[in-house]
Structure formats: structure tokens, C-alpha cells
Amino acid sequence: MNTARVIDGRAAAQQVLDEAARDTAVLCDSGVQPCLAVVLVGDDPASDVYVRNKIRRAQDVGIRSIEHRLDAGTSEDALLALVARLNADPKVHGILVQMPLPAQIDAAAVIEAIAPDKDVDGFHRENVGRLTLGEPTLVPCTPAGCLLLLHQTLGDLAGKHAVVVGRSNIVGKPMAALLLNAHCSVTVLHSRSANARELCRAADIVVVAVGRAGFVDASWIKPGAVVLDVGINRVVEGGQTRLTGDVDHASVAQVAAALTPVPGGVGPMTIACLMRNTVLAARRQTPSFALSPLPTR
Secondary structure, eight states, X not given: OOOOEEOOHHXXXXXXXXXXXXXXHHHHHTTOOOEEEEEEESOOHHHHHHHHHHHHHHHHHTOEEEEXXXXXTOXXXXXXXXXXXXXXXXXXXXXXXXXXXXXXXXXXXXXXXXXXXXXXXXXXXXXXXXXXXXXXXXXXXXXXXXXXXXXXXHSOOTTOEEEEEOOXXXXXXXXXXXXXXXXXXXXXXXXXXXXXXXXXXXXXXXXXXXXXXXXXXXXXXXXXXXXXEOOOEEEEEXXXXXXXXXXXXXHHTTTOSEEOOSSSSHHHHHHHHHHHHHXXXXXXXXXHHHTXXXXXX
16 A cells, blocks of 8 residues: 655755755855844734744844734834835845734735845745746745755656645745746646646646645545645644644545645745745845855755
């Protein structure tokens, strides 16, 4: 009976963090310490955990972190004013505004207010455009992490048929663009796709990001495919809460060649790639490093 190889996201993330630490040391030796400003509005418990984890990882690799915690009643104008100050601060290289934001703040307006070269989330429309054109840019962290895992698992991706299940601006669309840039043939499936299961079964690579626990089972997967599960869902069983992905791991593991676990798969890569983006942003803003090519993967 086939059992899929488990793709170790934690080990892969540590490699990215080690590389970021080395690059940070080089920048520090030149008198520039990469700096990440993290902004949290309100007291959402999950967001608080995410922010603490990001700041901890920044400290681990030598990146200076600045934390701004704002009241849940903060106005959009006040948040935009803070972003403007951070944009103007030459010692701040990366800006991350933790989502979600309170209802009175337009998230799109905040994203567009961040200077593109400091947009370490990769969500600004200028960075989205660069990604679509295949130009070097700051790439959204989760798709960037997925691409690194795929290269580690498969090597050259050229000619592979990849299916992305989900079309969000955060994961699905940038993931499709990255796979196209890696010379894959790409199909994007979503809630209105006809024959989604059949289309998915033709894929060599499947990336699932729909936010529905266990949505993709073995009937969606071609034998020997590589499956990345981006989902993080909290389900209650027997009065206890556990994390699970968008993939039914028990069944998919019987047909796939390799599969990411949840937790411990794509998740660690997201924060690692945020650190990587912060270092890249610092390089782009440092004249002696700015002409050095940015890594493409």
C-alpha cells in the first residue's frame, strides 16, 4: 500500500531562516540592520499569536522588529498616518499590517498605502503586477513558501501540470502566477468550476487553499501527485479542538507521492518567507546591495 512521503515544512523553513540570518549578518556588517515594523490593530487572539511568532522569528535571525499595537477603535486615518511615518523612516525596511482589521478600516486602502518596496506581505498592486509579469519582486509569503517546497521535492517544475484549488488574492492567484513563471501548465479551480474533481485528477502538483476542512480527498488526486495543503482549520472533536487542513490526509496519503502535513507543512514556511522578504527589502533599499539580483525562488 502506498504511503505518501511527508514534506517536512519545519526543516525547510529552518533552511530559509538560516539563509536569512546569514544575509542579515552581511547587511549588519555593512552597517544596515534589516528592520520589520509590525502593526496590530485590536485584540484578536489569533492575530496576537501570529504577531508574537513573527517577532520571535525576526529576533532569531537578527532582524530588528518594531511593534505597534493600536486600539480596536483606531480610525483609518490614524492607521494610514502611522503607515506614512513608517514609509518615510529609512531605518524601517519592511511593514506588515496584521489582518484582519476592524470593520471601520478599509484593508485595501491600507495595503495600497504601504510603500511597495516595504510591502513584505507582497499584497500591494505594484508587487502583484510585477509577479504577474514575471519580474523580481516581493512575493506573498505563503505561495513563496509553497514554491520552495515544490522545488525541494521535485526539482525543476517545467512542464508539470499544476492545479491550484482556490483563487484568493493571498494564496490562489499568486500561487498560479508563481507556477506559471516556473513553466508549469496551470489550472485554477474555484467554487464555480465545472468538473473540478476530474480536472484536479490530471495534475502532477496540487495546491489546496479553500478554507474547508478535508475538502480534497483521494478521489481528487492522481496517483503519484505532490500535494500541498495550505488550509488551517480548527475543528472540534470529542470536546477538543485540533488543527486540520483542506486535504483529507488519511485518504490522500494512500495515492499521493508526497504531502504536506497540517500543522508542520506550509505554515512554518510562511513566517520564514516573511523574514526572507524583509531581508530582500533591506537589500533593495541599501545602495551597495540594491543592484544585486533578487532570488527568483
